[in-house]
Amino acid sequence: MAEIAFEEQVAAYRRELLLHCYRLLGSLTDAEDVLQETLLAAWRGLDGFEGRSSLRSWLYRIATNRCLNALRDRGRRVPPEPKPPFEPPPPSRHGDVPWLQPYPDTLLVPDAAPGPEARCTAREAVELAFVAALQRLPPRQAAVLVLRDVLGYPPGEVAPMLGVTPTAVKGLLQRARTSLARQPERGGGRHPEAPAPGSARERELVRRFADAFTADDIDALVTLLTDDAWLAMPPAPHEYHGVPAIASFLRASTAWSADLPVLLVPTRANGQPAFTCRLGGEPAGVIVLTLAGDRVRGITRFLVLDDGFLRRFEPRC
Numbered sequence: 001m002a003e004i005a006f007e008e009q010v011a012a013y014r015r016e017l018l019l020h021c022y023r024l025l026g027s028l029t030d031a032e033d034v035l036q037e038t039l040l041a042a043w044r045g046l047d048g049f050e051g052r053s054s055l056r057s058w059l060y061r062i063a064t065n066r067c068l069n070a071l072r073d074r075g076r077r078v079p080p081e082p083k084p085p086f087e088p089p090p091p092s093r094h095g096d097v098p099w100l101q102p103y104p105d106t107l108l109v110p111d112a113a114p115g116p117e118a119r120c121t122a123r124e125a126v127e128l129a130f131v132a133a134l135q136r137l138p139p140r141q142a143a144v145l146v147l148r149d150v151l152g153y154p155p156g157e158v159a160p161m162l163g164v165t166p167t168a169v170k171g172l173l174q175r176a177r178t179s180l181a182r183q184p185e186r187g188g189g190r191h192p193e194a195p196a197p198g199s200a201r202e203r204e205l206v207r208r209f210a211d212a213f214t215a216d217d218i219d220a221l222v223t224l225l226t227d228d229a230w231l232a233m234p235p236a237p238h239e240y241h242g243v244p245a246i247a248s249f250l251r252a253s254t255a256w257s258a259d260l261p262v263l264l265v266p267t268r269a270n271g272q273p274a275f276t277c278r279l280g281g282e283p284a285g286v287i288v289l290t291l292a293g294d295r296v297r298g299i300t301r302f303l304v305l306d307d308g309f310l311r312r313f314e315p316r317c
Helices: 002-025 028-044 055-074 128-135 139-150 155-162 166-182 200-214 218-222 243-256 307-311
Strands: 225-233 236-241 262-269 272-279 282-292 295-302
Touching: 002 028, 002 055, 002 128, 002 139, 028 055, 055 139, 055 155, 128 139, 128 282, 139 155, 139 166, 155 166, 200 218, 200 262, 200 272, 200 282, 200 295, 218 243, 225 243, 236 243, 262 282, 282 307
Parallel strands: 225 295
Antiparallel strands: 225 236, 262 272, 272 282, 282 295
């Protein structure tokens, strides 16, 4: 009975805790593992919960520290670089966050209201650019930034979560905000706002991208890109910046896969329009689009060969 009561108590927090772990780890797979560790640790330590904070805050403290332990234990190990089955053109640069995974919108928590001190909007706090930026921060800085600016916890609650003083929290947050502001936005410069999620403008742009991509019509596809667009392919570090570089890569890729039928299934990931991709019926990845006005500013093409993982992004009939 005690176990059932515990499950009922924490059920309301499962999804938001999973998203919290994902933000800090950049990996849905790792986040799910750490969430299970968090709930097990909470169950084992339930007798020691004295109610000085809310159950939610207590769970966030456990989850945050489990994430920090995971980051420390794995030591930012870079996954093996995948080898493409064709000769790609030289990349514009090599990315620095190869372990990033997408996050399906079906797992987001629309009802998780942040505290009054939050500075990030719900939409900003799940986008790929923000999650990737967190991975470049020292883990403790990233944790403080998420707890303060995303979740809106006051310094007096964040400090005991991390076992530090409120003054230390203030210093960590200041350094995190400074580092975040200095990170160059992919493509640089100012861009129009992305269309509202699910709007007619967004649907039309996404449809045109899918039509061009599945038809291997590179000329049509590049007309949809901003001049400073970029293409990234985690976990491969290769990135292509600018229309000519992206077009060069896509032509090499489509030349290799010309005889394989392409199936794109519309979905959403990280609050952004996305597709699951299959080549010749086999799982090939998740494509997430970053939009700016009526153009595509970024294409993040995650290499996903695990059919089970891919199906998590596909609509269920």
